[in-house]
Amino acid sequence: MDKRSSIERSVWMLRIILGLLPLVWVSVSLxxxxxxxxxxxxxxxxxxxxxxxxxxxxxxxxxxxxxxxxxxxxxxxxxxxxxxxxxxxxxxxxxxxxxxxxxxxxxxxxxxxxxxxxxxxxxxxxxxxxxxxxxxxxxxxxxxxxxxxxxxxxxxxxxxxxxxxxxxxxxxxxxxxxxGFLQAHPRPITVQGSQLSVAEGKGLSLVGGDVRITKGTLTAPGGQVNLVSLAGRGEARVSPEGITIAGWTSRGQIVIKGGTEPENVARLDTSGAAGGAIVLRGGKLSLVRAEFTTQAKVDNQTGGTIVVEATKSATFDTVGLRTGESNLDLSDPRASLNGGTVSLTAPTVRAANLTIDTSGNWDGLAGDVAINVQTLSASNLNLSNSGSHSSASANISIQASGPVTLRNSGIGSNEGFDSGGQNPGHITVRAATLMLERTRMSSFSVLDSGSDAGAGDIAIDVGRLTMLRSSIRTETVTLRFPTQAGNIGVSARDAILIDGSRIATFGNLGGSITLSTPHLTLNHLGSISTGSDGARAGDVSVNVRTLNMLNGGRITGDADAGNLTGNINIVASQSISIAGVGVDNLGNQLPSGISMFSGARAGSIHLVTPTMRLADGATVRVIGRPSDQAPSDIVLDVGRLDILRGARIENSSFGINGSVVINAAKSITLDHGTIKTVSDGNVPAGNVHLHAGKSILIRNGSLISADNTGPYIADMNNAGNIAIRAGKNVVIRDSTVSAKSQGGNGGTILVDAKYVALRNSQLTTSVSRGPDTVGGRIVVDAKHVTLRNSQLLSTATEGDGGTIHIRSRAFHKDATSVIDVSSESGTDGTVTIESRY
The missing domain is CATH 2.160.20.10 (Single-stranded right-handed beta-helix, Pectin lyase-like)
Structure with a gap:
């Protein structure tokens, strides 16, 4: 039985070998x-x-x-x-x-x-x-x-x-x-390792059913390469734009596959004196280890166009599409070579390790890149259309009716050194959703002192934007100012998430940033920022329903010494919530918040929302330096404001004093929170104005201050003024309200409500140095005033005591409470208590 089985297996193997021999003979005999x-x-x-x-x-x-x-x-x-x-x-x-x-x-x-x-x-x-x-x-x-x-x-x-x-x-x-094709299934055209070329300026076209190229090279210097695939009856028409297919005609497959060794990469090359065109039109396109090159080689010439068009899908794996940036040994080392354009159209595009380069050389112009799809999913996509020397970058456009996902990718429209006033290129993305993961999108220019051109704009219009460890940035670097960095505009119909990512502009004149979406979230050090190193940073404008800033999420404006920041304007029709701190790569803790910093005048911050919550170390902050320009204010127009658990609002404009103004239709609550203005310069500290339609609650170690910490200079280093007004109640528990000065006059504290109550708290406008100083003024105006273990202090050390004025129908003060306007060396101040209601 075993011997018979062995014979049967041998016969079976012999039949297989004999059956394969004709195939082997055919492949050899071909x-x-x-x-x-x-x-x-x-x-x-x-x-x-x-x-x-x-x-x-x-x-x-x-x-x-x-x-x-x-x-x-x-x-x-x-x-x-x-x-x-x-x-x-x-x-x-x-x-x-x-x-x-x-x-x-x-x-x-x-x-x-x-x-x-x-x-x-x-x-x-x-x-x-x-x-x-x-x-x-x-x-x-x-x-x-x-x-x-x-x-x-x-x-x-x-x-x-x-x-x-x-x-x-x-x-x-x-x-x-x-x-013309009459068959339902046209036969294929196959290129197996061939090196096919035509004369300069001529074309090479393969028009059939499926078109397959394996390890081959098609060369048409300065001419045109057309690969066109049909899957049914119809016509492929000859036109100046290449060979086109009627819209109703079914299309077949184009497969281009190179070998794993660099010398076996599949190549289509129309580089020449002027670059020629490469046109692919089919149903399904699959490109693996392939290089398309259409570069120009002669001064003042332009690289050719690359057109990739599929009616079903296009897949790229380790592919280069290059229409510019020839690295040539030319007799003129500054030859002007223009980059050609690249157009990619398909319902579905999947790409891994795809490079698209349409850059210009020296005075040459870069070419446009246009991607029109339903869905785009790419990893390691490198898309660049830079201009060099006196050239300009061109536009990059991604249009998708569905989702766009980019991972570990770079999208760049960059201008080279000395753009000569050329118009910068812009980046535009429109999609149902845009997800960026470890991806950089940038418009960047490096200019010498002879140019006024700047970086191009970036415009994103999507349903939803998700950024994970990614950046969207415009920047100019130049010796001449003002030079404008590009603007960034993002509109999302559903939501924007900036997680560990950054949207930023930077330049002599920083570009503006405008965001519009129902829901904006900045998480894990996600940030929106404008900056300047020569004149003025751009403005930030945010229009949302809800704004959530978590774990170090930030919106900032920064400028170097002598430069100005822009303004930050945020309108949230439902709420703003800012909370928590994030930890950077060096282990530094960075609070969530909105801030301005400038070596000159910082810009203003204006926030509008029905409900605003600051918590867990979050900040809203302005820091400026001496300036003779207008003050930098923080203005909040809210329905309700809560400042909780170490959160703070601070204006430290160390020049012309900036104020903090909070208008709340309902209430303001500080629970271990801080609102302060600070000056250490030769001007008064900024003012603090709080106004609530109903109530203001200040408790649990909270601080409201307008202090001046500068040295004594007569009539200069004064504290700021504080006004606390509520339609019903002001309650201060275990907290401090301070308008003190070390070297100037004390400020004024005004508390105005129907009912005012202090428990274990302090209102102080004291001064500590200078014989010409005067303790400030405290005014409490309410129907009912209650002090329990609290202090009203307007004292002085060398100067005169201040003034305390209480106007109330019912004033209650327990035995542990203190009202003091004394001076150690000067004249005591005055205390007035009167019934007014």
């Missing part, structure tokens, strides 16, 4: 066999014994015109052999139009030669299919168009059919305008 036969139209084929050349003469020439027609039964060329088209008539020829009628694939492993027809184009159609092997070559002085079409349509409407028939008597001199 490269060895030449079969060229005539099938009419007066085509003559001759071959001398032992000679490598097959000479093709005769043909049909309507009216002795410039179109020459040939008909072959078979057309295959073996390795080291050649199919030579010869002009035995001597007549001028523009087009050689050839068909293959025998129903066999044309296997091209040798040479196709038409040099006997200077400048003539070659058309070869075989509905059975065409294959180019690794040893195939083209020696054609005109363009080459290879197709599996069933006919060629001429400009006068006549057809050159692949099947012989009565129409053959109606051929004309008209040029070809379309490739």
């Amino acid at each position: 490269g060895q066999t030449t079969s060229i036969t005539s099938s009419g139209l007066n085509t003559q084929v001759s071959h001398g014994a032992g000679q490598p050349n097959y000479d093709i003469t005769g043909g049909t020439r309507p009216d002795n015109g410039t179109n020459l027609f040939h008909s072959f039964g078979d057309f295959s060329v073996g390795t080291d052999q050649a199919a030579r088209f010869l002009n035995d008539s001597g007549l001028a020829t523009s087009n050689i139009l050839s068909r293959v009628t025998g129903g066999h694939v044309s296997n091209i492993f040798g040479e196709i030669n038409t040099t006997n027809f200077p400048g003539a184009n070659l058309y070869l159609i075989n509905p059975a299919g065409v294959l180019f092997g690794p040893t195939a070559t083209l020696n054609v002085s005109g363009s080459v168009h290879v197709s599996t079409a069933d006919y060629l349509r001429l400009a006068d409407g006549l057809r050159f059919n692949a099947i012989p028939g009565p129409q053959d008597t109606l051929l004309s001199q008209a040029p070809v305008v379309a490739f």
Whole structure:
């Protein structure tokens, strides 16, 4: 039984081997066999014994015109052999139009030669299919168009059919305008390791069913490469934009796949004096380890266009699309080479390690990049259209009706050194959703002192924006100011999440940032910032329903010494919540918040919302330096404000005093919170104005202050004023309200409400130095005033005591409470208590 089984297995293996032998023989014989036969139209084929050349003469020439027609039964060329088209008539020829009628694939492993027809184009159609092997070559002085079409349509409407028939008597001199397909499944065109090239300025087209290129190279210097795939009946039309397909025609697959070694990368190259075009049109496109190059090589010339168009999907894996930035050894080291444009259109695009470079060289201009899709998912996408020296960058546009996801990618529109006043390029993204993960989107310019140009704008219009460890940034670096950094505008119909990410502008004149969305969240040190190193930072404008800033989320404006920041304006129709601290890579704790810092005048902060909550160390802060310009204010127009658990609002404008103004329709609550203005300069501290329609509650170690900590200078280093007004109640528990000065006069504290109560708290306007100083003024105006273990202090050390004025119908003070206007060295102040209601 075992012996019989062994024999059966041996017979089975022998059958498999014998079955595979013909396939092995075919693959070998394809490269060895030449079969060229005539099938009419007066085509003559001759071959001398032992000679490598097959000479093709005769043909049909309507009216002795410039179109020459040939008909072959078979057309295959073996390795080291050649199919030579010869002009035995001597007549001028523009087009050689050839068909293959025998129903066999044309296997091209040798040479196709038409040099006997200077400048003539070659058309070869075989509905059975065409294959180019690794040893195939083209020696054609005109363009080459290879197709599996069933006919060629001429400009006068006549057809050159692949099947012989009565129409053959109606051929004309008209040029070809379309490739026609009558089969439901057109046959493929295959390129296997071939190095196919045409003359300078000429075209190379493959138009068929599926088009497959493996480890091959197609070269058309300064000309055009067209790869067009149809999956059904229809026409591919010849146009100046390449070969196009009617919108209703089903499209097939284009597969381009290179080897794993760099020398085996699949290449399409139309680089030349002026770069030529590369056009791909199909249904499904798959590009793996491929390079497309259309660069210009001569001064003042432009790289060619790359068009990739799919009706179903396009997939890229380790692919380069390059229309500019030639690294050439030119006699003129500053040659101006313009980058060409790149257009990518498909419903679905998936990309990994895709590089698109349309950069200009020296004075050359960069080319535009346009991506139009339904969905785009990419990792390691590197998209650049930089300008160099006196050139300018061009525009980058991504338009998607569905989601766009970019990971570990870079999108850059960059201007080179000395842009010469050229217009900067802009970046535009429109999509249903945009997700950026470890991705950089930037508009950047480096300019010398002879340029006024700046960085381009970035505009994003999406349903939802998610940023994870990513950045959106515009920046200019220049020796001349003012030079404008680009503006950033983001509009999201649903929400924006900035998580560990940054949206920023920076330059001599920093660009503005505008965000509009129902819900904006900044988390894990996510930030929005503008900055300046030469004149003024840009403004930040945010229009939302809800703003949530968590774990170090920040909105900031910064400027170096002598420069100004812009303003921050935020409108939230529902709420603003700012809470927590984040930890950076160095271990530093950074609070969530909104802030301005300037070496000169800082800008103002204006927040508008029904409900605002600051908690857990969050800050709203302005820090400025001496300036003779307008003060920098913090203004909050809210319904309700809560400042909790170490949160603070601070204006430290150490020049012209900036104020804190809070208008609350309902209430203001400080629970271990701080509101303060500070001055250590030779001007008064800023003022604090709190106004609530109902109540103000200050408790649990909270502080409201307008102190001046500067040295004594008579009539200069005064404290600021504090006004606390409420429609009903002001309650202060275990807290302090202070308008003190070390070297100037005390400020004024006004508390105005129907009911005022202090418990374990202090109101103080004291001064500590200077014989000319005066303790400040405290005014409490309410129907009912209650003091329990609290102090009202307007004292002085060297100067005079201040003034305390209480106007109330009912004033209650317990035995542990103190009202003091005394002076250690000067004159005591005055206390007035009167009934006014």
